[in-house]
Amino acid sequence: MRRPLEGKKILIADEDTTFGTLLDRYFLSLGAVPVTVNDGVTALTKFNEAKPDLLICDLNMSPVTGLQLIEQIRHQDSELPILVISGADNMSQIAKALRFGVQDVLLKPMEDFDRLRETVLTCLYPLMFGSRVEEEERLFEHWDAFARDPIAASKLLHELQPPVQQVVSHCRVNYRQLISVDKPGLVLDIAPLSEDDLAFYCLDVTRSGDNGVLAALLLRVLFNGLLQEQLVHEHHRLPELGRLLKQLNQLLRQANLTGQFPLLIGYYHRGRRKLILISAGLNASLSIDKQHKELNSGLPLGTLSNVYPNQMSLECDSWHCQVWGSGGRLRLMLSAE
Numbered sequence: 001m002r003r004p005l006e007g008k009k010i011l012i013a014d015e016d017t018t019f020g021t022l023l024d025r026y027f028l029s030l031g032a033v034p035v036t037v038n039d040g041v042t043a044l045t046k047f048n049e050a051k052p053d054l055l056i057c058d059l060n061m062s063p064v065t066g067l068q069l070i071e072q073i074r075h076q077d078s079e080l081p082i083l084v085i086s087g088a089d090n091m092s093q094i095a096k097a098l099r100f101g102v103q104d105v106l107l108k109p110m111e112d113f114d115r116l117r118e119t120v121l122t123c124l125y126p127l128m129f130g131s132r133v134e135e136e137e138r139l140f141e142h143w144d145a146f147a148r149d150p151i152a153a154s155k156l157l158h159e160l161q162p163p164v165q166q167v168v169s170h171c172r173v174n175y176r177q178l179i180s181v182d183k184p185g186l187v188l189d190i191a192p193l194s195e196d197d198l199a200f201y202c203l204d205v206t207r208s209g210d211n212g213v214l215a216a217l218l219l220r221v222l223f224n225g226l227l228q229e230q231l232v233h234e235h236h237r238l239p240e241l242g243r244l245l246k247q248l249n250q251l252l253r254q255a256n257l258t259g260q261f262p263l264l265i266g267y268y269h270r271g272r273r274k275l276i277l278i279s280a281g282l283n284a285s286l287s288i289d290k291q292h293k294e295l296n297s298g299l300p301l302g303t304l305s306n307v308y309p310n311q312m313s314l315e316c317d318s319w320h321c322q323v324w325g326s327g328g329r330l331r332l333m334l335s336a337e
Helices: 017-029 040-050 066-076 091-099 113-124 132-147 150-159 210-233 241-254
Strands: 009-013 033-037 054-057 082-086 104-107 165-168 171-177 186-192 197-204 263-269 274-280 283-288 291-295 310-315 318-325 328-336
Touching (some): 009 017, 009 040, 017 033, 033 040, 040 066, 054 066, 054 113, 066 082, 082 113, 091 104, 091 150, 091 210, 104 113, 132 150, 165 186, 171 186, 186 210, 186 328, 197 210, 210 241, 241 263, 241 274, 274 283, 283 310
Parallel strands (some): 009 033, 054 082
Antiparallel strands (some): 165 171, 171 328, 197 263, 263 274, 274 310, 283 291, 318 328
């Protein structure tokens, strides 16, 4: 009789060799072909050698952490299912892992192996054992506690803000808030998609009460994966950001987050020198060399079931973008290296 994981190659990366051996034996019993390592450096080597069907990793590893391992693998393979099994209870770490498109996070101690089996089957056979709606609902369960504690949610959101200066996809990026506020206003996130392209968004969380912060947390979890998925389906052509906005609008409704969510999304491809900006509720002005262009706000997400955004597309090597709304004003600057 064929076993459920027959022939599936599973790469397991965990510093706890006892736990790694336990997983190894368990997956062998289900017909899988496990490869078990106890550090992130070896995991990267084995990933390139074995071409696994699934990665299972801990977050607490050194010298390459679990998050660093996931990020590097995502740059090479945007579709590989990744399951995190970790003792880390730091919500900011878990949120960052989800942002990189991991399928699920299970916490140690891992005692329910029926749940583990079900989760692995869902990762490997999503059409048979799960759906996008179910996955989104499961991911959003991580934020249920924050719905009851808005202060904790705002604190987590602050911790997740990107550094003010960084190099992303061979582009030097920096930003600054031009108006300081005591509580979250304009929330920025920057996501590397490959060595050549990146995406970013700016969300105004002030128009919907506590739902604004929860929407920002949900967006951090789903944004990168949705855009990567679109690029794969488009065979790595430029993404359709209008379609992405419609997806996000639907997800906010499915999560029962009501209100207005002004949002600006940007995409930049360094090789093609292509910048795309699309706005649903935020004003933006763009400066390239001595040229200045304005992008009207459009209607915020959550206003209507459909989205009617405004879009701008330009070629450039560097640019300055100012974004503003009721939550404040932000300046974002990029220069390709």
